[in-house]
Amino acid sequence: MNPHLSAQATQWRQAGVWRGRDLPATALGVATGYAPLDNALPGHGWPTQGLIEMLGDFPAASGLRLLLPTLARLTQTRRWLAWVAPPHIPYAPALAAQGLELSRVLLVHPRRALDGLWVAEQALRSNTCSAVLLWAQDIDTRQVRKLQLAMEAQGGMGIIFRPASAAAQASPATLRVHVAATPGGAEINILKCRGAWAASAVHVDWHDVVAVPVSPASTAGDIHAQRAAQ
Amino acid sequence: MLHANAAARQQGVQQGMSVAAARALVADIQHCPRDHVAEMQTLQRLAAWAGQYTSMVSVQMPHALLLEIGGSLQLFGGMRRLWSKLAQDMGELGFESLLAVAPTPTAAYWLAYAQQSVIITARAEIMHVLGRLPVAQLPWAPVVLDKLQAVGLRYMRDVWRLPREGLARRFGVDLLTQMDQALGHSADPRSAYVAPATFSAAITLPAPTTDSAALVFAAQRLLLELAGFLRARGAGVQYFELSCSAGRSAATKITIGTAHAHRHVEQWRILVREHLEKLQISAPVDGLQLRAPQIETVADRSGDMFDAQNAGVSTLWLERVRARLGNDVINGVCAVAEHRPEYAWHTTPPDLSVNKNQTQHHHALPDRPLWLLAQPLAIRAERGRLWYGGVLHKVRGPERIESGWWDQRPMTRDYYVVENVAGIRYWVFRDNAEGRWFLHGVFW
Numbered sequence: 001m002n003p004h005l006s007a008q009a010t011q012w013r014q015a016g017v018w019r020g021r022d023l024p025a026t027a028l029g030v031a032t033g034y035a036p037l038d039n040a041l042p043g044h045g046w047p048t049q050g051l052i053e054m055l056g057d058f059p060a061a062s063g064l065r066l067l068l069p070t071l072a073r074l075t076q077t078r079r080w081l082a083w084v085a086p087p088h089i090p091y092a093p094a095l096a097a098q099g100l101e102l103s104r105v106l107l108v109h110p111r112r113a114l115d116g117l118w119v120a121e122q123a124l125r126s127n128t129c130s131a132v133l134l135w136a137q138d139i140d141t142r143q144v145r146k147l148q149l150a151m152e153a154q155g156g157m158g159i160i161f162r163p164a165s166a167a168a169q170a171s172p173a174t175l176r177v178h179v180a181a182t183p184g185g186a187e188i189n190i191l192k193c194r195g196a197w198a199a200s201a202v203h204v205d206w207h208d209v210v211a212v213p214v215s216p217a218s219t220a221g222d223i224h225a226q227r228a229a230q
Numbered sequence: 231m232l233h234a235n236a237a238a239r240q241q242g243v244q245q246g247m248s249v250a251a252a253r254a255l256v257a258d259i260q261h262c263p264r265d266h267v268a269e270m271q272t273l274q275r276l277a278a279w280a281g282q283y284t285s286m287v288s289v290q291m292p293h294a295l296l297l298e299i300g301g302s303l304q305l306f307g308g309m310r311r312l313w314s315k316l317a318q319d320m321g322e323l324g325f326e327s328l329l330a331v332a333p334t335p336t337a338a339y340w341l342a343y344a345q346q347s348v349i350i351t352a353r354a355e356i357m358h359v360l361g362r363l364p365v366a367q368l369p370w371a372p373v374v375l376d377k378l379q380a381v382g383l384r385y386m387r388d389v390w391r392l393p394r395e396g397l398a399r400r401f402g403v404d405l406l407t408q409m410d411q412a413l414g415h416s417a418d419p420r421s422a423y424v425a426p427a428t429f430s431a432a433i434t435l436p437a438p439t440t441d442s443a444a445l446v447f448a449a450q451r452l453l454l455e456l457a458g459f460l461r462a463r464g465a466g467v468q469y470f471e472l473s474c475s476a477g478r479s480a481a482t483k484i485t486i487g488t489a490h491a492h493r494h495v496e497q498w499r500i501l502v503r504e505h506l507e508k509l510q511i512s513a514p515v516d517g518l519q520l521r522a523p524q525i526e527t528v529a530d531r532s533g534d535m536f537d538a539q540n541a542g543v544s545t546l547w548l549e550r551v552r553a554r555l556g557n558d559v560i561n562g563v564c565a566v567a568e569h570r571p572e573y574a575w576h577t578t579p580p581d582l583s584v585n586k587n588q589t590q591h592h593h594a595l596p597d598r599p600l601w602l603l604a605q606p607l608a609i610r611a612e613r614g615r616l617w618y619g620g621v622l623h624k625v626r627g628p629e630r631i632e633s634g635w636w637d638q639r640p641m642t643r644d645y646y647v648v649e650n651v652a653g654i655r656y657w658v659f660r661d662n663a664e665g666r667w668f669l670h671g672v673f674w
Contacts, residue, residue: 061600062654065674068600078582088601091671092565092575097598106580108551108560119551119559126547181674183653206674 033069034204046070050174051148052159055167062186063161063179069209072099074130082123084108084134085116117143124150124158131157145172167191232264278425279455281462288420294342296335324451335420336412343369353414361387374401429459429522438514442506449502452520457493466491466528471521476513489545491526497546504553548580569631599657599671606668618669622648
């Protein structure tokens, strides 16, 4: 972190001013695999509670790419990774090369957009998915709230991919980011983040990825192990 | 008249009346004839269902079941618990029942027949309790009952007092034997009901309906019955058929399948609801039939709740999705060692239990894109440059992918990794046969 900013933060703190991102209430997130992004997120990673919205326009797949280190890690547990209404074929050889365990991957192709929402909600509520990815062109605030509630009821990550134009709409999501491709990497704008003020743009380089370690905050245990513990 | 509903009773219709007499009271009364065969079948189905409480169930015609519960008390947590469980479970199946417990089957049957819902646990008590029963309420032939009443014997205790020889002479040896069996003085062997190998049960709806909620409610009774049937033999089913009959038109048949054989009613109910809700019902449904042609043995407790909280739970929502949206909407994936990009993957049935990455050997392929387009998209090539939302610059390539004469779909393609000015990276190829360029994938 910029030493100047740290000094300023200390000054503010002494003056009784707390910055949102320093709030202690934020649960530890799942490491993203990209240090600059981890530092910008309040839980030092993707939030595990609540929905994540990834805004960006096709054809770029930057948002998905950004998630891969985390998804690879999540597929090490014995839970589903549901892809609901992906716009194209998530290419199995590439996913395997990125370390995703393919037996966890579920592709769901509902015929209607509304069915996609329903499937995502079922998947989130089932408590059998480490993450649910939903691609939704047209989805309103009320529907996002429904998914957010489904997430709060159960564990697992929930990520919606929406067009960049959705930024104009209010959203109950816990984290909202806009991801755009840059040569060799991506620029991430954190539009909204519960427990923190929106930070300035974060840049990541695809080459700078580090393997995502087992996170203590990961909600994604083995289904069987979890059930046995209960 | 055997039964009358509240509306009919209010108009004066009573049990024992003739149909003509009832019609005189209520001109437009609706009545249906008693179906003895259906009653007998129902009793046998209940016997199969009751096998979950004890291995010894016998059918006592025309409307009683005898359950030997001595060995089941510990399993079900005592007499009171078993009693209330039986009463509750019967109620959920949609039957009114009257329970009586006694140390001998005949005594229990007499009590139930006389509608005395009591529990006798000690043999010494039998004579005392049965003694209070009016003889008119015993399951004896009318001739015998008439004779007993003719000599002024109104209660069983009056009959106990008479000398045995006289009783046998006047009312038959059979009566004496039954009394001895009731008191436990002589053996009372019963043959155990043997359930059929497959399950089939039907239910007639009180009124034809198109309401899916009402159908789900009715179906639940059949599901409970199926679960009891299966629990009795430590079994489960992987699929069953539900037919909805609608008058004279053809029955609508639904097959409901699950990933594993089990007997968990709640899982079935959710799936049945999904199916019934999307069913196009043309005519009101008047009956449901459930058939489970294939009964499978499942591990001791895994068919019940235990299973629902374990393996079953990871696939239940998949089954729901399939039930509502169709079988083909949800798939797993695997990678295939195949150089043609379109065929380097395919869909599989979802299965969490196999670790594919460990079992499949991946060739060290050069970079492959995250997204593959189902249909390659033709792109512009002008003045030696490729265009797709701006000029595309080469990053890597070419990688030649071709297949020969042996293949159904021959191809010769040169693949390139390209990037636009914004930094979006694509996978494109030149079809060497046509000389045209196509976009086939997106890296980021």
